[in-house]
Amino acid sequence: xxxxxxxxxxxxxxxxxxxxxxxxxxxxxxxxxxxxxxxxxxxxxxxxxxxxxxxxxxxxxxxxx
Amino acid sequence: xxxxxxxxxxxxxxxxxxxxxxxxxxxxxxxxxxxxxxxxxxxxxxxxxxxxxxxxxxxxxxxxxxxxxxxxxxxxxxxxxxxxxxxxxxxxxxxxxxxxxxxxxxxxxxxxxxxxxxxxxxxxxxxxxxxxxxxxxxxxxxxxxxxxxxxxxxxxxxxxxxxxxxxxxxxxxxxxxxxxxxxxxxxxxxxxxxxxxxxxxxxxxxxxxxxxxxxxxxxxxxxxxxxxxxxxxxxxxxxxxxxxxxxxxxxxxxxx
Numbered sequence: 001x002x003x004x005x006x007x008x009x010x011x012x013x014x015x016x017x018x019x020x021x022x023x024x025x026x027x028x029x030x031x032x033x034x035x036x037x038x039x040x041x042x043x044x045x046x047x048x049x050x051x052x053x054x055x056x057x058x059x060x061x062x063x064x065x
Numbered sequence: 066x067x068x069x070x071x072x073x074x075x076x077x078x079x080x081x082x083x084x085x086x087x088x089x090x091x092x093x094x095x096x097x098x099x100x101x102x103x104x105x106x107x108x109x110x111x112x113x114x115x116x117x118x119x120x121x122x123x124x125x126x127x128x129x130x131x132x133x134x135x136x137x138x139x140x141x142x143x144x145x146x147x148x149x150x151x152x153x154x155x156x157x158x159x160x161x162x163x164x165x166x167x168x169x170x171x172x173x174x175x176x177x178x179x180x181x182x183x184x185x186x187x188x189x190x191x192x193x194x195x196x197x198x199x200x201x202x203x204x205x206x207x208x209x210x211x212x213x214x215x216x217x218x219x220x221x222x223x224x225x226x227x228x229x230x231x232x233x234x235x236x237x238x239x240x241x242x243x244x245x246x247x248x249x250x251x252x253x254x255x256x257x258x259x260x261x262x263x264x265x266x267x268x269x270x271x272x273x274x275x276x277x278x279x280x281x282x283x284x285x286x287x288x289x290x291x292x293x294x295x296x297x298x299x300x301x302x303x304x305x306x307x308x309x310x311x312x313x314x315x316x317x318x319x320x321x
Contacts, residue, residue: 006109025112030120032107032149037141039148057109059149061120064106064133065081065220065270 004055018045020056032059066101067243067265069212070158070190074101074129077260077290079245080283081270088122090279095126098283103128104160104268106135107150131192133160138173140180147184159184160214160247160268162194170220170248172196178204185209194247197231199238206242213239214247214268217259221271223251226258236263253282253289260293261301 002011005024014020017033017040033040034057040048050056066073080100085091095103103126123130132150137143140163147159163180165173172195181191185208193205197215205213215235218224226232227249236244246259247268256267267290276282 006111026110029110029112029114030117030153031110032153034145034149037145039145039152041148041152059107059153060110060114060117061123061153062106062108063081063083063085063119064104064135065083065268 001050001052003050003053006056006058012050015050016046017048017050017056020050021045021058024058026058029058030060033057034059067245069192069243072129074266075099076101076287077266077294078102078256078286079104079131079247079266079268080273081268082123083270084274085279091274092122092126094273094279094283095128097280097287098273099287100128100283101266102131102268104131104133104270105154106133107146107153129158130154130156131158131160132156133194134162134180135160136164137162138164138176140176140183143176143180144183147180147189151189157188158190158192160192160194172216174198174201174204177201178208181205181210182208192245197228197235199235202235202239202242206239212243212245214245216248217246217255217267218249220248222249223272224249225251225255226262229258229262232259232264233262253285256286257289257293257296260290261296263297 012020012023014023036055076099078100079102081104132154134143134146143163163173163176165171181193184191191210192212194214218227243265245266245268246264250269251272259267273279273283
């Protein structure tokens with residue numbers, strides 16, 4: 001299915017957010033996630049189903065002022 | 066030392082982690098600054114990215130972290146960013162930025178109050194990036210904020226305290242509220258002035274990170290903050306318009 005990951009098009013076979021993170025190479029990453037502009041806590045990723053066209057944001061700690 | 070939401074921090078310097086030439090320079094600048102808080106952000110992560118390495122470096126500083134919502138222009142963006150930051154950093158502290166104008170990076174006062182109320186109600190300890198506007202400050206306190214962070218000048222300008230009268234008035238209007246001058250400082254003298262005015266801390270980034278020698282500038286800020294804090298506690302003299310001789314006139318020789 002075609003989704004958008006951090007603003008770029010991606011294709012995944014995963015059907016949940018948790019599976020998508022593994023498939024996209026974030027399995028070990030310290031990240032926070034949002035689907036369609038809604039925050040999805042880590043504990044809810046397994047139960048969060050993905051649909052065609054969903055927009056994922058995958059964020060990590062960064063420098064800030 | 067400043068107390069924010071019941072937590073005393075070790076220094077009135079809150080230092081940003083962006084724009085340093087290297088991680089080693091950042092670490093050395095923090096060491097010499099004696100900073101009490103490190104500010105951080107969250108951004109998009111590439112698959113297999115280095116977010117973990119950055120976080121390990123920040124953890125190595127051994128300081129409380131204050132995540133920000135920098136770059137957010139809407140209440141929704143800021144609130145969602147705060148949720149994600151809380152999970153990533155394991156803190157309910159959030160430096161709340163709701164930007165109202167792209168060029169000035171001036172806070173959007175209406176969105177700021179709305180976001181502050183939502184986040185405070187959810188248990189966040191909100192550090193709002195605001196202006197010197199006293200009415201806005203009152204609204205932020207009503208919304209649940211227990212700290213205020215008025216700007217000195219627009220972010221990244223290094224102009225110092227642009228509206229000393231306004232900041233002095235704000236300080237006098239809410240004498241018991243911990244206040245941090247956030248943004249716009251360029252020189253240690255600006256930080257000293259903030260402390261002399263009775264502010265509790267300063268938050269800065271660019272002035273240290275973009276200095277030719279960030280570590281030396283960091284130490285300069287630390288010393289200036291000490292000087293300003295001591296001066297404020299020492300009850301400074303009142304300024305006056307006309308000169309007043311400090312050397313006694315009594316006993317002055319008549320030589321003409």
